[in-house]
Amino acid sequence: MGQQIAFHKADQLKVKPDPEHLGFGRHFTDYMLEMDYSVDDGWHDARIVPYGPITLQPAATVFHYGQEVFEGMKAYRAEDGRILLFRPEMNMRRMNQSCARLNIPAIDEAFVTEAIMKLVDIEKDWIPSKPGQSLYIRPFIIGTESFLGVHPAESYKLIVILSPVGAYFGDTVNPVKIYVEDEYVRAVRGGIGFAKTGGNYAASLKAQSKAEELGFDQVLWLDGVEHKYVEEVGSMNIFFKVDGEVWTPALNGSILPGVTRDSVIRLLQHWGVPVKEKKISVKKLFKKAEKQKLEEVFGTGTAAVISPVGFLKWEDRLIRVGNGEIGPLSKKLYETLTGIQTGRLEDELGWMQEVSSEETAVAD
Amino acid sequence: MGQQIAFHKADQLKVKPDPEHLGFGRHFTDYMLEMDYSVDDGWHDARIVPYGPITLQPAATVFHYGQEVFEGMKAYRAEDGRILLFRPEMNMRRMNQSCARLNIPAIDEAFVTEAIMKLVDIEKDWIPSKPGQSLYIRPFIIGTESFLGVHPAESYKLIVILSPVGAYFGDTVNPVKIYVEDEYVRAVRGGIGFAKTGGNYAASLKAQSKAEELGFDQVLWLDGVEHKYVEEVGSMNIFFKVDGEVWTPALNGSILPGVTRDSVIRLLQHWGVPVKEKKISVKKLFKKAEKQKLEEVFGTGTAAVISPVGFLKWEDRLIRVGNGEIGPLSKKLYETLTGIQTGRLEDELGWMQEVSSEETAVAD
Numbered sequence: 041m042g043q044q045i046a047f048h049k050a051d052q053l054k055v056k057p058d059p060e061h062l063g064f065g066r067h068f069t070d071y072m073l074e075m076d077y078s079v080d081d082g083w084h085d086a087r088i089v090p091y092g093p094i095t096l097q098p099a100a101t102v103f104h105y106g107q108e109v110f111e112g113m114k115a116y117r118a119e120d121g122r123i124l125l126f127r128p129e130m131n132m133r134r135m136n137q138s139c140a141r142l143n144i145p146a147i148d149e150a151f152v153t154e155a156i157m158k159l160v161d162i163e164k165d166w167i168p169s170k171p172g173q174s175l176y177i178r179p180f181i182i183g184t185e186s187f188l189g190v191h192p193a194e195s196y197k198l199i200v201i202l203s204p205v206g207a208y209f210g211d212t213v214n215p216v217k218i219y220v221e222d223e224y225v226r227a228v229r230g231g232i233g234f235a236k237t238g239g240n241y242a243a244s245l246k247a248q249s250k251a252e253e254l255g256f257d258q259v260l261w262l263d264g265v266e267h268k269y270v271e272e273v274g275s276m277n278i279f280f281k282v283d284g285e286v287w288t289p290a291l292n293g294s295i296l297p298g299v300t301r302d303s304v305i306r307l308l309q310h311w312g313v314p315v316k317e318k319k320i321s322v323k324k325l326f327k328k329a330e331k332q333k334l335e336e337v338f339g340t341g342t343a344a345v346i347s348p349v350g351f352l353k354w355e356d357r358l359i360r361v362g363n364g365e366i367g368p369l370s371k372k373l374y375e376t377l378t379g380i381q382t383g384r385l386e387d388e389l390g391w392m393q394e395v396s397s398e399e400t401a402v403a404d
Numbered sequence: 405m406g407q408q409i410a411f412h413k414a415d416q417l418k419v420k421p422d423p424e425h426l427g428f429g430r431h432f433t434d435y436m437l438e439m440d441y442s443v444d445d446g447w448h449d450a451r452i453v454p455y456g457p458i459t460l461q462p463a464a465t466v467f468h469y470g471q472e473v474f475e476g477m478k479a480y481r482a483e484d485g486r487i488l489l490f491r492p493e494m495n496m497r498r499m500n501q502s503c504a505r506l507n508i509p510a511i512d513e514a515f516v517t518e519a520i521m522k523l524v525d526i527e528k529d530w531i532p533s534k535p536g537q538s539l540y541i542r543p544f545i546i547g548t549e550s551f552l553g554v555h556p557a558e559s560y561k562l563i564v565i566l567s568p569v570g571a572y573f574g575d576t577v578n579p580v581k582i583y584v585e586d587e588y589v590r591a592v593r594g595g596i597g598f599a600k601t602g603g604n605y606a607a608s609l610k611a612q613s614k615a616e617e618l619g620f621d622q623v624l625w626l627d628g629v630e631h632k633y634v635e636e637v638g639s640m641n642i643f644f645k646v647d648g649e650v651w652t653p654a655l656n657g658s659i660l661p662g663v664t665r666d667s668v669i670r671l672l673q674h675w676g677v678p679v680k681e682k683k684i685s686v687k688k689l690f691k692k693a694e695k696q697k698l699e700e701v702f703g704t705g706t707a708a709v710i711s712p713v714g715f716l717k718w719e720d721r722l723i724r725v726g727n728g729e730i731g732p733l734s735k736k737l738y739e740t741l742t743g744i745q746t747g748r749l750e751d752e753l754g755w756m757q758e759v760s761s762e763e764t765a766v767a768d
């Protein structure tokens with residue numbers, strides 16, 4: 041591209057949060073990456089600036105018509121000090137797939153990856169290093185044109201913010217309780233379910249709060265057409281170990297194609313564990329469970345990596361998966377993925393990209 | 405409520421736009437209404453302030469998870485100088501229905517109506533008065549909490565902006581060409597289709613641009629489950645006059661319950677024209693058209709009021725409705741509605757609410 045990335049230094053840096061109490065998505069670093077799009081100039085003016093508020097016209101597209109996409113990925117600090125990103129090219133590609141569905145102009149994936157690496161390098165002191173901790177990277181694009189009317193915006197902002205985070209579900213890997221939602225629908229074939237865009241999450245809030253009221257942690261969505269086939273969990277894809285085989289719902293247009301999902305499938309294939317992407321009816325799953333054939337259930341996502349499922353509730357039926365604790369395959373996947381991500385295990389599949397200070401010099 | 409509405413005077417007022425070239429949603433008045441929500445204080449601090457940019461944290465909910473709802477209504481200047489709102493209580497009720505679906509705390513409908521009236525009264529010189537012109541009122545609510553994670557925000561902003569607008573489709577009532585979309589889906593039963601929220605519009609952009617590329621003006625959506633039954637148009641509900649009867653899709657959870665739709669149904673009932681809300685298959689409509697029984701088709705919405713449809717395209721079939729010009733019933737509905745709205749015709753159904761200066765004194 042030959043594009044420059046400007047760097048505006050902050051006058052003062054923040055006090056970093058207590059690494060024992062990071063939580064998730066509450067603390068933000070000193071800088072953010074910004075880039076603008078206009079019809080005349082395309083994506084331009086990449087700059088790393090002090091983290092701070094965004095100012096938009098009240099009629100900006102994003103406030104009315106939901107033209108917004110985002111991504112979520114992590115930077116890890118390895119024991120030897122290296123800074124590693126996990127398959128960032130997958131997130132950039134998915135961001136462009138989301139953009140295409142939402143009529144948002146495509147980004148230059150390689151350039152934005154490079155800019156994110158520069159930002160992470162500048163903020164490297166913010167990367168926490170205790171087990172389960174990382175620097176969460178949140179790129180997002182919003183329509184900014186000041187105009188009321190349903191049409192794609194003519195101007196956009198890409199912003200990348202960073203948040204030091206702890207383990208998503210706390211210290212111990214506690215199996216979650218999942219409620220199979222049979223009334224509300226998150227997404228449907230022909231819709232925007234495969235895109236990482238606000239509308240899908242807005243649609244999910246109601247069912248999530250219903251599940252919580254009923255004492256469950258997360259919702260398992262069914263397909264929007266027949267309400268029969270499982271799709272995914274709130275912000276994770278879902279896997280079932282059934283009678284020695286691993287199943288996960290096939291990508292059908294209404295499921296987010298998770299990077300962790302893809303990585304789990306590849307690891308299983310690499311290990312020679314039979315894994316199938318297919319239509320999975322909730323009825324069949326419950327039948328298998330009755331016959332003691334549902335050995336493990338786990339969610340996969342950037343935030344939690346692998347999240348074992350202990351209980352599944354559907355209509356008036358409740359099943360406990362295994363003995364309600366994390367199963368051996370879930371555990372092995374968790375250990376392997378986090379091992380690769382933090383550089384403890386060899387990166388046999390070539391997933392990690394190192395953020396190196398030399399390559400990421402920025403123009404002051 | 406006993407709530408006060410504060411008024412912050414602008415130092416300078418804008419030059420008003422040329423009334424001959426208003427367009428739609430491009431110009432905004434001098435003031436806007438703002439109100440905040442917090443868990444501790446509920447909705448509070450209603451204030452009319454100079455129109456200007458909104459400043460939010462980059463992690464604000466609305467930028468990531470689409471937690472946003474909006475409304476659209478109009479203020480008209482009658483020939484005798486009165487300022488009239490059309491069924492504002494319907495918009496406020498719908499706004500709360502949207503809020504309920506999106507886990508946004510409900511507003512006090514009566515209080516917000518009163519506040520909107522004050523704002524409109526202050527801005528009365530902005531209401532254009534040529535035929536087809538009005539002051540478009542856009543209330544919207546956005547989640548503002550600075551937090552990454554899928555959960556309902558704990559803070560919100562309600563904003564109301566005003567835009568003087570011309571006739572939506574230009575001067576003459578030109579019949580529009582409609583493309584029946586059979587691939588992309590806007591909404592599905594169990595989803596958020598009945599709510600006026602960004603995600604639905606974001607989901608619609610792709611199909612709209614596809615229709616435009618093919619030479620059509622608007623998309624007619626089919627149901628998300630079977631792709632067989634007509635639902636609504638981009639930002640209008642849809643009506644068909646078939647063999648002397650008027651049909652419109654029944655409200656099924658995936659269609660926006662339009663205020664104009666409701667008003668048209670009531671007017672037709674008032675006139676003794678048979679009108680049915682039902683499931684309407686696109687196949688049946690095309691059969692009726694072949695038999696010359698599809699007499700009129702029109703969209704209904706706040707922006708365009710009544711928009712006659714001249715052509716319908718579905719798969720490889722194209723039909724011309726009537727002679728491709730506005731039909732007598734569509735015309736009568738348009739004349740009646742705009743007549744009532746601008747005070748030319750008697751308001752037999754008690755729809756108009758007058759904005760009176762006396763009641764709307766604000767605290768300086």
Ligand SMILES: Cc1ncc(COP(=O)(O)O)c(C=O)c1O
Nearest residue numbers: 275276277296298299300341342
């Ligand atoms: C709806 C949804 N499904 C699945 C996932 C998992 O995707 P990934 O593994 O890329 O984080 C996420 C989280 O990003 C999500 O939001």
Ligand SMILES: Cc1ncc(COP(=O)(O)O)c(C=O)c1O
Nearest residue numbers: 639640641660662663664705706
């Ligand atoms: C999707 C959709 N359907 C229908 C309508 C018509 O509703 P109303 O008559 O209340 O303007 C609108 C516009 O508001 C809309 O956006």
